[in-house]
Amino acid sequence: MKSARILKPNEPLSFEEIETPKPQGEQILVRVSAAGVCHSDLHLWEGGYHGPQGTFMKAEDRGVKFPLIPGHEVAGKIESLGKDAHGFKRGDSVLVYPWVGEGSCPACKAGDENLCDKPKSLGVYQNGGYAEYIIVPSAKYLVKLNKLKESEAAPLACSGLTAYTAIKNSGAADGELLVIIGAGGLGMMAIQISKALAKPRVVVIDIDDKRLDEARKLGADFVVNSTKEDAVTAVKGLSEGLGADAVIDFVNSSKTSLSGISMLRRRGRLVLVGLFGGELQLNLALIPLRAFKIIGSYTGNYRDLVELVALAEKGAFKNVVSQTFKLNEANKALSELKGGRVLGRAIISP
Numbered sequence: 246m247k248s249a250r251i252l253k254p255n256e257p258l259s260f261e262e263i264e265t266p267k268p269q270g271e272q273i274l275v276r277v278s279a280a281g282v283c284h285s286d287l288h289l290w291e292g293g294y295h296g297p298q299g300t301f302m303k304a305e306d307r308g309v310k311f312p313l314i315p316g317h318e319v320a321g322k323i324e325s326l327g328k329d330a331h332g333f334k335r336g337d338s339v340l341v342y343p344w345v346g347e348g349s350c351p352a353c354k355a356g357d358e359n360l361c362d363k364p365k366s367l368g369v370y371q372n373g374g375y376a377e378y379i380i381v382p383s384a385k386y387l388v389k390l391n392k393l394k395e396s397e398a399a400p401l402a403c404s405g406l407t408a409y410t411a412i413k414n415s416g417a418a419d420g421e422l423l424v425i426i427g428a429g430g431l432g433m434m435a436i437q438i439s440k441a442l443a444k445p446r447v448v449v450i451d452i453d454d455k456r457l458d459e460a461r462k463l464g465a466d467f468v469v470n471s472t473k474e475d476a477v478t479a480v481k482g483l484s485e486g487l488g489a490d491a492v493i494d495f496v497n498s499s500k501t502s503l504s505g506i507s508m509l510r511r512r513g514r515l516v517l518v519g520l521f522g523g524e525l526q527l528n529l530a531l532i533p534l535r536a537f538k539i540i541g542s543y544t545g546n547y548r549d550l551v552e553l554v555a556l557a558e559k560g561a562f563k564n565v566v567s568q569t570f571k572l573n574e575a576n577k578a579l580s581e582l583k584g585g586r587v588l589g590r591a592i593i594s595p
C-alpha cells in the first residue's frame with residue numbers, strides 16, 4: 246500500500262510502498278478515504294513539544310517510535326475483518342476512534358482510553374491514516390457513519406472530539422459567558438458545538454480578522470481581535486466587570502493562558518487544550534480566593550465521539566474542511582498548516 250511515513254523528526258515524510266497489513270483476531274482493516282491533518286501531526290513531525298524555559302519534550306521520550314505513519318483523524322470503508330471481529334461488515338463506512346489505550350489502567354477501565362497511562366493511540370504510537378489502509382485493533386474503536394461523508398467525519402476524531410470534550414469540561418451552561426481563545430479548526434468546531442449543547446454567550450478571541458469573521462458566521466456572539474484591543478478588558482466589559490464563567494484556550498501559550506485566567510470571574514473554569522507550550526506564572530493566593538478551576542482537557546473518550554457523530558449526522562454543525570491534499574502532498578499539507586495558511590481543516594485523501 247502507499248504510505249507517508251515520518252522516518253526521522255524534521256525530515257520530509259517518506260513516500261513508500263509498504264506491505265498492506267492483514268487483520269488478525271479482532272483487528273479490522275479500513276481503506277482510508279480521508280485523514281485529517283492536525284497540529285499534533287506537526288508536533289510529531291517536529292519530534293515533540295515546547296516546554297518551559299526553552300526546553301523541548303521529545304516525542305521519542307514519551308514512547309513514540311519512528312518510522313511512523315501519522316494521521317489520527319481517519320474515516321473510510323471496511324476492507325476486511327480478522328476472524329474474531331464482529332459487528333461490522335466489508336464496505337461499511339466508518340470513523341476510527343484513534344485514542345486507543347492498553348486496556349487495563351484505571352482510565353481504560355472507566356472507558357477513558359484517551360487518558361490511558363500507557364497510550365497506544367493510532368497515528369501516534371501505532372501507524373495511522375496517512376496511507377491507503379489502516380489497521381484498527383478492534384471493532385470497539387469504530388463508529389458507523391450513515392449520511393455523514395467520510396471527509397466530513399474524519400476531523401471529528403480529534404479536532405471535533407477535543408472541542409466537544411473541552412466544551413463539556415468547561416461546564417458552560419445556558420446564558421453563561423464562554424470565551425473561546427483561538428479561531429482555528431478546533432475553535433470553529435467549539436463555537437458550533439457549544440451552541441448545540443447549551444446556549445452560552447460565546448466570545449471568540451483571535452489575532453486574525455478573517456478567522457473572526459468566520460467565527461461570527463458560525464455563531465459567535467462577540468469577537469475580539471487581541472492585537473487591536475485588550476482581550477481581558479473586552480471580556481470584562483461584556484460581563485459588568487465580572488469576567489467570563491468559562492474560558493477554553495485552544496492555543497495555550499504563556500500569553501493566552503495568562504490572559505485566560507485574568508478574564509475569569511470568581512468560580513470560573515479555565516480549560517487548557519492547546520499544545521502551543523510554554524509556562525504560566527500564577528498569583529497563587531488568587532486561586533483559592535477566587536476559587537478558579539484549571540482543567541486540562543485532552544481529546545475525548547469513545548462515548549463522546551459516538552455522541553458527537555450523532556450530532557453531526559443531524560447536521561448540528563457545518564463542515565469546516567477547507568482543503569484536500571493527495572497522499573503524496575502530505576509534506577505540503579503539513580507545511581501549509583505550520584504556516585497558518587489552513588482556514589478550518591485540511592484532509593489528506595489517498
Ligand SMILES: [Zn+2]
Pocket residue numbers: 346347348349350351352353354358360361362363
Ligand atoms: Zn490504559
Ligand SMILES: [Zn+2]
Pocket residue numbers: 283284285286317403404
Ligand atoms: Zn489531532
